[in-house]
Amino acid sequence: MVTRRDLIGKSAALAGASVLISRAQGAAASQADASGQGWASSYSGSILPPQKPGEPGRDYTPTITPNGSTLPFKVVGGVKVFHLVAEEVHHEFAPGLKAHCWGYNGQVHGPTIEAVEGDRVRIYVTNRLRAPTTVHWHGVYLPNGMDGVGGLTQRPIPPGETFKYEWTFRQHGTLMYHSHHDEMTQMALGLMGMLVVHPRRPTPGYKVDKDFVLLLSEWFIKPGTARPDPNKMSDFNLLTINARAFPGTAPLVCKKGDRVRIRFGNLSAMDHHPIHLHGHYFKVVGTDGGPVPMSAQIPDSTILVPVGSTRDVELITDNPGDWPVHCHMTHHVMNQMGHDIPNMIGVDPGHLDHTARPLLPGYMTMGQEGMGDMAEMGMEVPKNSIPMVGGKGPFGYITMGGMFTTLKVRETGAETQADPGWYQHPPGTVADRATAAELARDGVVLPKEAK
Numbered sequence: 443m444v445t446r447r448d449l450i451g452k453s454a455a456l457a458g459a460s461v462l463i464s465r466a467q468g469a470a471a472s473q474a475d476a477s478g479q480g481w482a483s484s485y486s487g488s489i490l491p492p493q494k495p496g497e498p499g500r501d502y503t504p505t506i507t508p509n510g511s512t513l514p515f516k517v518v519g520g521v522k523v524f525h526l527v528a529e530e531v532h533h534e535f536a537p538g539l540k541a542h543c544w545g546y547n548g549q550v551h552g553p554t555i556e557a558v559e560g561d562r563v564r565i566y567v568t569n570r571l572r573a574p575t576t577v578h579w580h581g582v583y584l585p586n587g588m589d590g591v592g593g594l595t596q597r598p599i600p601p602g603e604t605f606k607y608e609w610t611f612r613q614h615g616t617l618m619y620h621s622h623h624d625e626m627t628q629m630a631l632g633l634m635g636m637l638v639v640h641p642r643r644p645t646p647g648y649k650v651d652k653d654f655v656l657l658l659s660e661w662f663i664k665p666g667t668a669r670p671d672p673n674k675m676s677d678f679n680l681l682t683i684n685a686r687a688f689p690g691t692a693p694l695v696c697k698k699g700d701r702v703r704i705r706f707g708n709l710s711a712m713d714h715h716p717i718h719l720h721g722h723y724f725k726v727v728g729t730d731g732g733p734v735p736m737s738a739q740i741p742d743s744t745i746l747v748p749v750g751s752t753r754d755v756e757l758i759t760d761n762p763g764d765w766p767v768h769c770h771m772t773h774h775v776m777n778q779m780g781h782d783i784p785n786m787i788g789v790d791p792g793h794l795d796h797t798a799r800p801l802l803p804g805y806m807t808m809g810q811e812g813m814g815d816m817a818e819m820g821m822e823v824p825k826n827s828i829p830m831v832g833g834k835g836p837f838g839y840i841t842m843g844g845m846f847t848t849l850k851v852r853e854t855g856a857e858t859q860a861d862p863g864w865y866q867h868p869p870g871t872v873a874d875r876a877t878a879a880e881l882a883r884d885g886v887v888l889p890k891e892a893k
């Protein structure tokens with residue numbers, strides 16, 4: 443006789459089998475797609491028996507963390523051993539602005555941790571802060587007690603103590619790590635980093651030339667002070683890529699024809715960031731949930747990276763030049779001094795400057811035509827603060843700050859990440875003033891100037 447219990451047991455077994463089959467099918471489909479067309483990623487299968495520790499260069503192309511670094515490891519008895527030290531760090535966001543943050547191993551954010559699917563890892567965390575802390579491994583399949591949630595899955599690491607986390611990676615993709623104890627304070631002060639797990643069996647013949655890791659975050663540092671304010675809930679005035687604000691961000695340097703992966707993570711307190719790339723389009727090939735099947739890889743030039751998420755995009759750099767990579771929220775490409783200023787657009791100051799100057803020497807009404815000129819004119823800012831926008835470019839002032847960097851694509855050179863300088867445009871390929879002859883040739887009628 444077939445009992446209800448038998449039926450439940452059998453259907454559970456069937457459900458289990460179908461999960462295994464669909465995983466295998468997914469892996470096979472991704473390999474077949476990639477071998478034919480080259481747009482799928484190198485992601486493939488999933489659950490593996492214990493493996494030898496993956497080696498950089500042999501098992502994967504190491505990632506590049508601009509303005510950051512990768513955490514070294516050693517292999518002890520077949521286990522990759524890492525060590526993170528949580529501590530206070532005097533960190534520079536851009537030339538002119540330093541603050542007392544919390545980071546790991548002397549840097550903000552922490553170094554990128556890299557491993558290979560199937561690797562057994564042991565990560566020691568030493569707490570050199572004055573407050574208890576934990577490390578949560580965001581998006582990682584692991585035993586519950588390794589999840590790093592203070593109070594729920596472990597007791598917080600007391601100041602001065604070293605705790606041990608250990609698991610085997612059963613997945614690959616772009617993940618993150620961050621404090622999960624007094625998160626509002628500890629994350630606002632910088633306790634976070636990226637965690638990249640490479641596939642054990644990459645798709646044959648599929649190689650990424652440059653694999654960049656960019657962690658997005660946001661801060662509030664009152665101009666003139668040197669401590670991020672964790673109590674701020676909105677109006678963040680410092681938006682960063684790998685904890686640097688433009689003009690402090692390093693460019694992503696590529697050769698023409700490179701296959702480039704950019705892994706974005708967002709551990710901002712409150713904001714999502716739509717990151718836009720100029721001059722190219724990319725495909726979205728992964729999230730912190732894993733690879734996106736080729737049939738679902740949406741082409742785009744802007745990728746929304748929600749808080750607490752990662753997004754991997756891939757592109758071929760076929761268009762030489764200096765191309766912005768930036769958050770498209772206009773207040774996220776502003777630095778400290780661009781916030782809470784009065785709206786002067788269109789205001790005619792009349793005799794105000796003349797009248798005010800005897801009382802306020804050097805007084806000048808500003809902002810009537812926008813903010814573009816303010817930084818260029820060298821407006822004074824409080825000590826340890828940076829102007830609202832930008833830095834010098836090859837054609838004048840770049841009116842961007844914050845979450846802004848460049849993808850520099852070159853036909854020659856670009857062997858390393860050293861900044862190759864500004865792009866040299868071929869003659870006749872830069873927008874410039876139209877000549878009278880050109881206007882006449884094309885029948886362009888100019889509007890009459892207002893009297």
Ligand SMILES: [Cu+2]
Pocket residue numbers: 681713714715716769770771774845
């Ligand atoms: Cu943004």
